[in-house]
Amino acid sequence: MPIEVEGKTIETDEEGYLANLNDWTPAVAEAMAKEDGTELTDAHWEVINFLREYYDEYQIAPAVRVLTKAIGKKLGKEKGNSKYLYELFPYGPGKQACKYAGLPKPTGCV
Amino acid sequence: MSDVKKFMYINRKAPYGTIYAWEALEVVLIGAAFEQDVSLAFMDDGVFQLVKGQDTTELGIKNFSPTYSALGDYDVNKIYVEKESLEARGLTLDDLMPLKYEDEDDDWAEKDSIRVVTAAEMAEILEQQDVVLSF
Amino acid sequence: MSTLHTVNKSPFDRPSLQTCLRLAGKGNAVLLFEDGVYGAMQGTAVADTVKEALGNVSIYVLGPDLKARGVGEDKLIDGIKVVDYKGFVDLTVENDKVNAWL
Structure with a gap:
């Protein structure tokens, strides 16, 4: 579509x-x-931009576990947890954020 | 955890000429979600997968060699390369991408993931595995 | 009859290159592409066979396939010529027939 x-x-x-x-x-x-009825805020963009950089470097969309850990390292511990990421992307940080970032669905995501 | 098994993925094919190398890498990344004790072995033409400086622009296909550098993020940090296979192909460790991981138990110090081992050492490593998947 | 031999398989995976070089006629052209390009590298287990064959045939290797695999031109056996896709086409046109060693 x-x-x-x-x-x-x-x-x-x-x-x-x-x-x-x-x-x-x-x-x-x-x-x-x-x-999806979502308004993108700076907090969303932080994650979207992070995903685009990750894809650019490694040619894959990271698994949620890897994303969470890496976000925590790059943007601070208060953001590197699934609660924070799920609040921003309720359909799943892997699936939803990767979609907005223009990446393929994360490897291993069903 | 007693239910953690030792998984070994054996890579024996060159990249691009066949789909095995990329398929194996995808399986490793998916499998990493199950938090098992994962190792990778590269032997025969599989060692070509790790050669640095790959550039597929003119072929118009995806260069997946940068993805091996993400393996550390997935806690896959035991990457064994058979010495005999390197030598038969005129390669040394310097020809391979420097794959790293951060050691959680050592204040996140950056360490090398690749270990070049002899055939005899590789045989021993294979003996220790619970599950071996060959590509 | 001039012949272009093509080899697209790694010489360490199967003996296509070795058989091709053993059976190629004097003055024939051999083009290595896809995984066949590994046969053009110096210092390998097949390098001596390839060097010896250079006295009998001309050997070409496809540049884009070398680049994809991270094999620099400085790593090639002396006397092997790098061609691009156009060079590949020219070789097929210049020769009467093509023998593809799979």
Whole structure:
């Protein structure tokens, strides 16, 4: 199901992940969040940007356990726990944040 | 925990020419969620998976070699490379990516994950495993 | 009849390269690509066989496949020529037939 962003049609798979990773812009993330009824705050962007950097370096979307640990190290202990991340991304920090970040679904996520 | 098993993933294929290397890596990453005692072994053409400086731009396929550097984050930090396989291919440890992990029990000191072992040592390591998965 | 031999399998995985070099006619061209490019590296267990064959055949290796595998051109056996995709096409055109050693 394609989404419309800034007048462009962008292909996604049946679960809403980008078909082509290069199609991502911040506006794509905003549009995906809006569809889920979520308003992206700075706190969301911190995680989205972290995921994009992680993917850029390692070519994978990290598992939730790895994401939680790495966020704690990079952004502080109060953020490196699943409670904080689930509050931001109630559909699951792996799935939802990776989708907004334009990454594939995390490896091993069903 | 007594139910932790020793899992060994054996990698014997070069990257890109076949799908085995990438499939094995995905299985390792998925399996890491189960918190078992995981080791990887690289032998035969599998040692080519770890060669540094891979650049697949002109092939138009994904370069998954950076993903091996994420293994430390997944607590996969025992990576055994067979010395004999390296030598037959004119390679040394210096030709491989420097894979690291942070040791939780040693104030998060950064340590090398790769250990070059002889065939005899590798045989012993294989003997100690509960489960061996070969790719 | 000029022949281009192609080898796309690692010489450490199966003996396609060794058989190809043993049976290629004098003056033939041999192109290594995909996992076959590992046969062009110096200091390997097959390097002596390849060096010896250079007296009989011309050996080419596909550059993009070398790069993908992190094999620098400085690591190649002297006398082996690197070609790009266009060079691959030229070789197939220049020769009367292609023998693909799988």
